[in-house]
Amino acid sequence: MTVKSAATAELALGNGTRHLIHCPPSWDHYLLDAPSVGEEHFVLAGELPRAHPLFNDGPGHFHDAQIVTETIREIGEFVGHRYFGVPQDRPGLFFGFNLHLTELRAWRTDWANATDSGTARMTTGITAKPANAMNGVPRGLDFQIDVKINDMPCCTGTAGLVFLMPQLHRNHLAHNRQALRAAPELDDAPDGALRPVDPAEVGRSAVSNVVVSEPSESSRGRLTTWVLTDNPNPVFAPEGGHLSGTHLLESLRQTSLLAAGRAFGLAPARSTPTSSEVHFRSYAEPELPLRCTAVPGALGRDEYGRPAVPVTLTVTQRRRAVAEARTTVVQDF
């Protein structure tokens, strides 16, 4: 549970303005202005970003699907506070995402942007369901996500958000920090200076957007990179003293592309993770080295015959799990 929900989301969509529409399943609580105790449905409408410093950096074959996770991270805490009566002082922390791109065609920029205005409209249907309610206040929210680009359904997903009481959150942070620093015997650090990997290998153009180092490879395609935590790019600014969710998710994306490219030659410019299952285990300290290990599975094909590589990723700091993920990278020509 390391990802502060709303922090970098402020930057996520640039200046794009969107509408979040609440579709009340029942008129009553809406009219009474009382917190919901059941499912709530929302629709988020807006354009896909065109000038985002991270998501629009790269060869531009696809729109970056991380926009969906950013959207949910942005909306999740707001929905909890506004519609489920969660006190404002309880931050929302995401502990997991599952995303599956069901229609890759819609994510291609040449298709998505082929509108009169040259922009792509993204509509995200969000169903929020309270979990572990205590005195009518949920401890967390489960989200179901359905994304359409220009009205074409193209992505489904789930996400889990937990709200921590302030003291508990502070204790959690302190404990995590102490645990990491109190175990020098578990020190895990790179052998020498870290060199960012070539941006083209991770689907980016700007070096400032590269967050993984040149990897060391071992047998059967397994590779190890170090997450670059001293990046001056404000997109990756730490949150509350720990590494941001955007930073972690981007490092998982970049390592997935790197592993699929190095192991099976998938072209990063034409590749994207079409499914991601991410679990966050603990916070990551920006000052301590962060190792990311990727194990690619066997090269296969997706249902359309495109090359597909499953990748299992583990992010650790001082041998303590920070995040675990499974992705599938697909090459699309």
Added chain:
Amino acid sequence: MRFWILGPMEIGGDDGPEAGPDGAATPAVSYTPRAAKLRVVLAALLVRANEVVSVESLIDELWQDNPPRTATTTLQVYVSQLRKLLHSADPEHGRDTLLTRPPGYLLRLEPDRLDMTTFEELHARGRKALETEDYASAAELQQRAIALWRGPLLSDTPHGPLLGGAAVRLTEARMTALDQRIRADLQLGRHRGLIAELQSLASEHPLREEFHAHLMVALYRTGRQAEALRTFGRVRRTLVDELAIEPGPRLQRLHRRILAGDAALLSSGSNGGNGGAVVVGTATGSGSGAADGPAQSLPERPAFQAVTSLPAADGAFTGRDAVLAEVERLLRDAPAGTSVALTGKPGVGKTALAVEAAHRSADAFPDGRIFLDLEPDPGRPLGAADAMARLLRRAGTQVTLPAEAQDLQDALRHLLTDRRILLVLDNATSEAQLRPLLPATAGSTALITGRRLPAGLGGVRPVVLDALGPEESLRLFDALAGPGPAAAEPAAAAEIVELCGHLPLAVHIAAAQLRARPHWTAGSLSARLRDERSRLTELQLGDLDVRGTLMVAYLDSSPAAQRAFRLLGLLPAGPFGLWAAAAVLGLEEGEAGRIVENLVDGRLLEASVHDGLRQGRYHFHELLRILATELLAAEETPESARAATERMCEAYTQAAERADAALTPRPVTGPVAVPGPVTDHPQEWFAQEQPALVHAVRAAHAAGLWSAALRLVDAMTGYLEAHASWADWQATHTFALDAARQSGDRAGEARMLRSLGDLAWQNRRLAEAADLYTRARDTAELCDDPYEYGRALVGLADLHLDNGDTSAAAALLEPALAALAAPARARGRYDALRALALLALEAEGPEAARARFTQCLDLATALKDRRLEAYARRALRALRDPAPAAGKPTDLEVRPGIWRLRAPAPRRSPLPAPGRLSALTA
């Protein structure tokens, strides 16, 4: 250790293979002595097992009249060798088997160790069974006894006086067993199957009159009386030639009866004749016993040769596991006088399932399973008498027509009594047709199929068959079309079965189309089926025809039901309430309910389980709905169809207006004949009826009912807007816009343009929204509609506010407020005040906005619109929150339930940010 003497001698140890239940199997390892003399001694002891056989008898058996001098000593040697042999066969007890008992020797043997004793025991039991008239057991026991014989008794052993006598006795016993088995078989009506065997026996034993008599009876009963007579001639000639005697009096009496065509000889005697109307006789009492013999004393009773007249099992039968298991269970556990009725819509696979169930439960009905189609020609069901006669004939019973119904019923009852027979009565049409056919006695039952449940019959246990589930229908399609098409195009295959409504008949035809036309693919077939107008035509191949099958059910209905079926085709594809059906039919709900239930009984319509709103609802199977639509176009006048459409739209409009008014209080006119849930649970009602409402708008537009389309869409706008139902919003309002234009309703046109502008704004298609609001404004101006004019201006102002252009927004909102000043335009004025509040918030700050939001609250309170009131309260509360700092996002609820999320420019500071999106939260 076992011994076999009914044939060549065999001795086997206990370590050999298990003998059969009657000890018929011979050993894998044989301990049979090779020396003939040893075999003679052992055989003599065996045929007299458990008896003392004297030394003298044994010496006689060995050497007859010429015993050697050392006969006694030699015999002792033989006995000693036999003991060694028995020991090797059974090391534990072998030596103790052959005992010395004065005046000779005794072979101690348990009865089941010797095939001869087994034979005698089975033969005795068989005879007893015959005497107690248990013919089935008698036939079985005697058959088992005869099967023990592998050849003549001790065929490899020289026979002396002792063995010779035993051979004569046992051979005679064998022939008696054979005779009794044949008698029992004849009692059981198995005469057809006996003819070949009897011919062989008569040839083998030309002087045994009883076999010839049995043969004559069997031939006579199978209608071969000429051959029966010829058999008599043959045996007579043999007897005269060989022995110079005439056949015995029994055979001669039988001959005379055959010559006289004695009907009683055909039957068991209980119902022979009966005035000549019905001659039933599947068998007689006994074979030659028809004349006399041991069975002559047995009472004659019906016998029956097990008959199976079922269609062959369908190798491609797939799925239905649960229903099959249920039907099978009901058949097996059927109490006396009960039947199982399989009902369901046409083409759902009732017959196939019945046949499959009948095959699977074969063991429960050993006396036969008889299938009868009660409506072989569509529209011409069999009468009860005809059906009974056919059933009797299929059971192998001779029926002479014309016959009285009562006689037929008696004969059928007689046939079923004390037997286990399953009648599969397919396509039953009425209780009157079924009543006389149903078995009333234990053991037999009927499996009925038909569209209508024969509810008027007692003891009928119904099983309703529905269309297949998606997975089952796909499996059926795979099984019928072969693995190719489905495997190559799984999505197309799934679509095909979906378009077939998962109706087995339709799936069969679709699969057959692919088999018959290898150049077609699943994709091309699904494309053909997609068009509703031609789907039923496509689902036709050879004599398989979905439309024809469905039409049978339609034509079977009353004219009133047929008309109702056609008109209900106007209703949307999903479930509909009775109130909607009543409106379409132009009837009161009570009368409509009776007709609709009649359609349900005829399987033309399906009743849904009561939904969450506690309404009874109905729906068409998809293919029946298409048929209804076809018939509506073909058989209903355009005026009638239009009138029904008008009634349907009016009903939906009234209901939607009520629901809308319940959500947003406002006065509503018109009759109040709308279902309770409309006003009790308006939101749930809208959610449930939304597809139907969209369908009604489409239908109204198609029928040129412009005003109706507009009214209905007006009633839907509030719900669609609050639930971001963009696709339906777009579709319905586009139809309504066209309806307004067609009818010259400029105010309606402005209203629809403005609502479509709201949709585009909500969806953030801002350029399109600007265009629509502008056109709405212009149209409203042209028709002098200040309300819509003002609202269009507010919409345009919202767009400017979205851009941050407050002065442009202000320029629009002042005239908007002026246009909406009249008390009757309060809803529009609320909107203008809302926009002015947002403008004030952006341009001047929270305090300036507060006055406007307070005005909004007052207005909403006056309007009694709780949704607008709640929005105003939330907005006022949010104003108390501190303004977001520079660089913080501005998240604002700009219209009720709609938040504008506007992210700031990317920060350059790496400082962590506190939570955002809090501007308006309490």
